[in-house]
Amino acid sequence: MGKRRGFRLFPRERWRALRVEKSVRRVLPRSLLGRSLLIVLFPLLITQGIALELYYGNFLRVVSRRLTSSVTAEIVLSLNALERLKNPADKEWFVAQAREQLQLIEIWRPGEKLSRVGSTHVLGPMDDDLVRSLSQAISYPFFISWRHFHHTVRIYIQLPDGVLEIDTPRKRLDMGQIWLFVAWTVGSTLLLFTIAGLFMRNQVRAIRQLALAAEQFGMGRDIGPIRPAGAQEVRKAAVAFNRMQDRITRFVGQRTGVLAGVSHDLRTPLTRLRLSLAMMPREGAVCAEVMTQDLNEMIGDIAEMEHMIDSYLAFARGEGSESVQRVEVQPFLEDVVSAARRANVHVRAVVVEPGLFAHMRPDAMRRALGNLFDNARRHGASVVLSARAVAGGVSIVVDDNGPGIPPERRAKVLRAFESGHGGGTGLGLTIARDIVRAHGGEMELESAPEGGLRVRLYLPD
Template sequence: MLGRSLLIVLIPLLVTQVISQGLFYGNFLGVASRRLSDSVASEIVLSLKTLERLHSQSDKQWFVNQAQDQLHLIEIWKPGFQLTRVGTNHIMGPMDENLAHALESSVDHPLFIDWHTDRHTVFVFIQLSDGILEVQVPRKRLDMGQLWLFVSWTAGSSFLLFLLASLFLRNQVRAIRRLAYAAEQFGLGRDVGPIRPYGAQEVRKAAVAFNRMQDRIYRFISQRTGVLAGVSHDLRTPLTRIRLSLAMLPRSGQVDAAQVAPDIDDMIGDVDEMEHMIDSYLSFARGEGAETPQRTELRPYLEDVVAAARRAGTHFQGLEVEEGVFLVIRPDSIRRALMNLLDNARRHGGAVTLTAYATPAGACIVTDDDGEGINPELRDTVFRAFESGKGGGTGLGLTISRDIIRAHGGDMELDTAPGGGLRVSILLPW
């Protein structure tokens, strides 16, 4: 936006300067130059005609002196001299052309105009019948002044105005960049707090709207988390009562203990499975917005996750993590996502290999197992809620994991592992 805004300011400014200077040099300067040349030519013609009427040398000398004092023309009479060259040694611009045209149209005698001998004086030599009249014309009588001075003033003022416009536009764009940065961080799940509105009125309104949107989202997450906490409490209370009732049921006496005990154990297992399902549902519905992101070193963090997965029964074939990789993540949320993936690998596969390395876009975490894998046609559907629970589990593990990764601004992809099993690639941005 800064570059486009500067072009919007610069292009009209340059076009205006080009048009104004073109009109000045092409119209006004040409008219003024012609008038100055005509004035000088008329004075030379007047001097020439007067000298032709005067016969005595004293009268001619008197007129020459008057011309020098009154007309600022130095006239030198050279009797008996002849011109060896006629025309003009042309230099550049309309000034010499206008003077040559004015003299050639007014003087009937051969003449030569010299521009090169002196840069402050123009020499005009006119051939008469008995000699040459040399007229020295000050160049300032033909010149409008230094043209570069006018160009410098116009270019300098344009550059100064463009510089001021750049500073003001940069301040406006800085406000938009800050708003874009805050929106990007908020999209990655990082709390940057409310941003201070400044800049143009529209930018301030956008900042205020962003702050209100951020507050509404945080308030919604907080309210939903509180409601779900109450739901969790209400659901677990009857389950706890059932568990206690099952624990207090008699297992001997009137009823055959060999028949009752397995039934009670099955019921207790069902209660445990229901509690596990409730925890999964609440985790899926609650989201991960309440945890504060932290700057975390990847290698020791993944080593802790692998240690916890080993305690849960996951067999690891290898662990390769690049040193010195740091990410801003919610540690508990990412741990839950990785544990869901490793638990799926334990239940559906066998040995697991975990690798992690840095990329230009962020850090990539890859898990490979040697299980049966997932058919490529079904890889998009297994991310749907309850879709992947047909082979055991709640069907929410992959869904929760991908939601957590995407809440961090990353993404998760499924592929075929080198051993034929499932490869899960997680990309987390810096």
């Protein structure tokens, strides 16, 4: 069989790795909260496990071996002394001394036999350590009962003629702190995990609110600005979403206003064309002269309509398709000024800080500055252009010596179809402002030093 075209063969190890990866994905939680809690839980368990192993494997075992060795040495001493002392009175004296000085309670049970050997088991290494130590120290069978009494460990030693019972305090062998350490380990893990869960839940709630707001806004519902909450990054995302929502709402509103105003603005030149055609003389000697005048007027109306349509298209099209570039400001402005002078704009001076760069869409900014120059030319004003670096960006200022715009009308003329002194489509300043805002900046109208209009453009880094 030939190999199928387009079918890629994987090694067996690759398929096995893919199956393991799919199995892990099925087990892992799908939500951000669940995965975040796993990220918190795994380091906690590993850290506590390492701490427990260090305590249990090193400190506890070392201390346990030392304690069991001490008790074993005392038991061996007791066995050796009881074997050498033949007098019953001497044996009783030694047993009493062992009770008082060594805390060993010894009871001799002659003739008895052990039923089992070894040890019962408890938590910790002390049971195994004591069995190991006694096995190395004595050759007799023995049995250790850790559960016979709560505070006592009983050791049965099988001697040739009976059983020796030895009771020793449990505290000499058992380190009760292990329970406290285990409780602290488990309790601290649960406490930290609970705190982390509550904290992560608040963070995830803020992300869910942001996702819900984006979903509702995408469906065209007016939800208003959302309240920033959660971590700093989530708050920044919420603030950015509010700004985006405001810009989109403003964008849609302006484009809707353009569509509503197109029919109104185009109706006037169309009406003049219709009247001119209706009143055009059909016969007579003056027909050619009158027709020539009417045709010139109609050509002017058509040119006006073309200018309006170009402005509407520029406003509705936006400038979002052009990529942002790092542009040197001085040659860029000199190029813009050269084009403006060819269009009969009087630019008196250009003042730019040397070595100044800005991030911009060059064609869009040419359109914005061209609209500002065109406004100045239409009002018979000359222009002074300047640019300098400011905190966080670049400031470009266009000053003219025209009639200016009163402060109370500056906010109004930035709306679509609003003209400062009549004439034009009322879109020049609006388009320029939208272009600057699309760069993340802002445009402000002020009074120029010569009494005209100052337009300040701010472009962020």
